[in-house]
Amino acid sequence: MISSNVSMFEQEVAKLIVDTLKVKVDPSTIQPEAALFNEGLGLDSIDALELALAISQTYGYQIKSSDPDIKENFSSLRALAKAIEKHRTK
Amino acid sequence: MLDAPLINLYHPDDILAWDSTGPRTVREFVSDVARLTDALPDRPALLNLLSNRYDFLVGFGAAMLRGQVTLLPQSRAPETLSLIAKDYGESYCLTNAGESIEGIDCVMLPLQIGADHRPGTIPRIPLSQVVAIAFTSGSTGRPMPNHKTWGALVSVAHATASRFGLKAGNPNGAVATVPHQHMFGLEASVMLPIQHGLVMHAGRPLFPEDVRAALEEMPGKSILVTTPLHLRACIGPDVKLPSLEMILSATSPLARDLAAQAEQKLLAPVQEIFGFAEAGSVASRRTIETDDWRPLDGIVLAGHGMEWTIRADYLPAPARFPDRLSVQDDGTFRVLGRAEDQVNIAGHRVSLGDLNRTLLELDGVQDGVFFLPEADDGSITRLTAFVVAPGKTAKDIQVGLKKRIDPVFLPRPLFLVARLPRNETGKLPREALRKLAEHCIGESAG
Numbered sequence: 264m265i266s267s268n269v270s271m272f273e274q275e276v277a278k279l280i281v282d283t284l285k286v287k288v289d290p291s292t293i294q295p296e297a298a299l300f301n302e303g304l305g306l307d308s309i310d311a312l313e314l315a316l317a318i319s320q321t322y323g324y325q326i327k328s329s330d331p332d333i334k335e336n337f338s339s340l341r342a343l344a345k346a347i348e349k350h351r352t353k
Numbered sequence: 354m355l356d357a358p359l360i361n362l363y364h365p366d367d368i369l370a371w372d373s374t375g376p377r378t379v380r381e382f383v384s385d386v387a388r389l390t391d392a393l394p395d396r397p398a399l400l401n402l403l404s405n406r407y408d409f410l411v412g413f414g415a416a417m418l419r420g421q422v423t424l425l426p427q428s429r430a431p432e433t434l435s436l437i438a439k440d441y442g443e444s445y446c447l448t449n450a451g452e453s454i455e456g457i458d459c460v461m462l463p464l465q466i467g468a469d470h471r472p473g474t475i476p477r478i479p480l481s482q483v484v485a486i487a488f489t490s491g492s493t494g495r496p497m498p499n500h501k502t503w504g505a506l507v508s509v510a511h512a513t514a515s516r517f518g519l520k521a522g523n524p525n526g527a528v529a530t531v532p533h534q535h536m537f538g539l540e541a542s543v544m545l546p547i548q549h550g551l552v553m554h555a556g557r558p559l560f561p562e563d564v565r566a567a568l569e570e571m572p573g574k575s576i577l578v579t580t581p582l583h584l585r586a587c588i589g590p591d592v593k594l595p596s597l598e599m600i601l602s603a604t605s606p607l608a609r610d611l612a613a614q615a616e617q618k619l620l621a622p623v624q625e626i627f628g629f630a631e632a633g634s635v636a637s638r639r640t641i642e643t644d645d646w647r648p649l650d651g652i653v654l655a656g657h658g659m660e661w662t663i664r665a666d667y668l669p670a671p672a673r674f675p676d677r678l679s680v681q682d683d684g685t686f687r688v689l690g691r692a693e694d695q696v697n698i699a700g701h702r703v704s705l706g707d708l709n710r711t712l713l714e715l716d717g718v719q720d721g722v723f724f725l726p727e728a729d730d731g732s733i734t735r736l737t738a739f740v741v742a743p744g745k746t747a748k749d750i751q752v753g754l755k756k757r758i759d760p761v762f763l764p765r766p767l768f769l770v771a772r773l774p775r776n777e778t779g780k781l782p783r784e785a786l787r788k789l790a791e792h793c794i795g796e797s798a799g
Contacts, residue, residue: 285735287766287794305751307760308559309582309699309733315560316586323591327562 269295276344283317284310295341311337323352356477357507359386359414362521362550363475369547370407371526371570372555377407382414384471389415394460398422398444398486400434401534402454407555408462409533410543412447417484417503418476425487425534427496427630427703428759431455437488437496480504480667487536487630490703499631505667509633510544512649516637517599517624521550524598525573528554530564530583535700536630537603541578551576559583561592574598577621580700581607582733588618597621602640603628604700606688612640627688629702632663632672636686645685654680659689675702696725699733701761708762712738715753717745720773723764724786737790738764739773768793 269277269291277290286304293304300306306314315326324347330336336346360379363369368376389411393399399416401423403409416423424444426437431454438444438457445458453459478484484503491497514520529542546553554571558564564587568575576599579587584602587594588611597619602612603626612623627646628634636646648654653664655671661678662671677689691697694704705723712721720741728734740750747767754763770793774785 305760305763305765309761312559312582312586313733316589319561319589319591325560325562325591327560327566328558329563329566 270344272348273340273344276347277340279317279321280304280314280340283313293340295344296339299339299343300337318347321353322347322350324350355480355504357480357503358475358477359417360475360547362548367550368552368572370410370553370555371572372405372407376552376572377555379475380470380472382407382411383473383475385411386414386418386476387471387473389462390418392460393419393421394445394458396421396443396445398424398441400424400426400438400444400446400454400457402429402446402448402452403462404449404557405555406529406533406543406553406557408449410547410553412462413484413543414476417478417482420482422483423485425485425536425539427488427490427701430756430758430760432757433496433759440496441486478503480507485539487539489630490707499672500669501633502667502669505633505665506540506544507548508651508665508667509540509649510548512651513541513545513626513634513637514549516647516649517601519545519549519551519576524551524576526552526554526571526575527578528556528558528564528567528571528575529578530558531578531580531604531700532557535604536633537626537628537700538578540628540634541601541603541626545578561587561589561594565592565594568595568597576601580604581611582699584615584623585611588615594619599624601626603634605697607640609640609644616641629672629675631675632665632668635663643685645681645687647685654678654684654686656680661686696736698735698761701759703759703762708736708758711757712740712750712754715742715750718742718750721750722773722781722786723762724783724790726787726790735765736762738767739770739786739789739793740767741770741772745769766794 273295277293281290319325336342363379365380367379369379369382370377393415399421401409401412403412413423424437426433434454435456446454448459448461450461480503482503483500485501487499488496527546531538533539533543554567556567558567577597578601599621600623607625615623623640625638625640626634627636635652636648638646651665655662655664659677661674664671675692675695678686680686694706708723722739724737747769774789775781
């Protein structure tokens, strides 16, 4: 398991993903660089919507499709955590 | 011959649709349809996969004028698309620029950005013409076709508008989060606006911020055509939508407290539509007021006990309800539950028998079954699958399923087991599956 270089905040976001989407995996086993959607965890647009809701409730960050980095932000746990840190208001 | 116009209650310079690039007038639309009509290949049917609602409508209109049937698949899974395409006389696909579907001929839109505006009048379509086929998942393993005439689509649009008192110019437009290739999406986000002179938003907003942006682009007050899932996101904290005329929700049951919160926060009535692909929209209710569904004008319920069908002048044959009902003396009805074999995940209906058959057809699968756990809260419940496949990994099975079924039905989790808890008659009692699920989840967590 290559989890040694996962930051505290990435672990927190991993837990949010697992709790929100009930994907029945141990948050610590989510590889920070692995794909969240389609491949990897196999998430879809319903998950994207549920996840966006949880992110706005927890961190006050409103995700929108017109964000230029939207694809990149949802590509992996690491990218998502980075985007949340940058845009969070709480 | 009886016919009805492709779009109704507009002047030539009215805005028909609002695109990301701005307004599209009726004049432009008439010209775009004429150009595409000439350019379509000579085939009997097509899959219209265009994601822009205006482009979709141009393709739909052009296809009707060429006498071609638009196929509305129940899933985007590649094997479903090619199965349907093959069944319907080598049909082709209308796709977005740069997008192609393996094994099916594709025509990409836009064809060309030509400045040549073709003057013309709004075309009329015979009411009896079959213009679309909506597919449903049947227990036979093959997609079941449901033929839609132009008359049926126009009638449902009129009945819906009359139920809610919609008329040209009031409200001004419609914004929708639902896909227009879905039966409810076609009826409420395309047919309803274009038969009543409304501005149709061409986008398909997903996140609440997208919905806000789309509503703000519109020139006036809109109705929002959506689902309980999107609605729940739209009433989240820090979301501020512009004022709305009405919210129309369908595809899965809307909880009354969610409807109440939405009415309070968005200051607009939340109306719910009941429908199914075989019949289209059939009834409505204002969710905060009642559990009872009132059939739309022209809809007749027939049957007894728990077995009911829908009759309407525009339906070629009575359509059987996929749900168990109780019908009251005043003609309203209450939904008691899904018919045995049917499940609905986030508004997508599927036959469990169909899913199980697909699973058993996979290479290396000896036995297997899909199972829908009880919902525990407002969020979407996903299917679970138990699979007996020695030598295969869960990933092998998921990869095989992904080619054949819609992603929304992919099992999450999928458990590999040594055997299924079949009883002496070979059946799988629900209780036994529930216990197996508890056991497997306990093991994976421990």
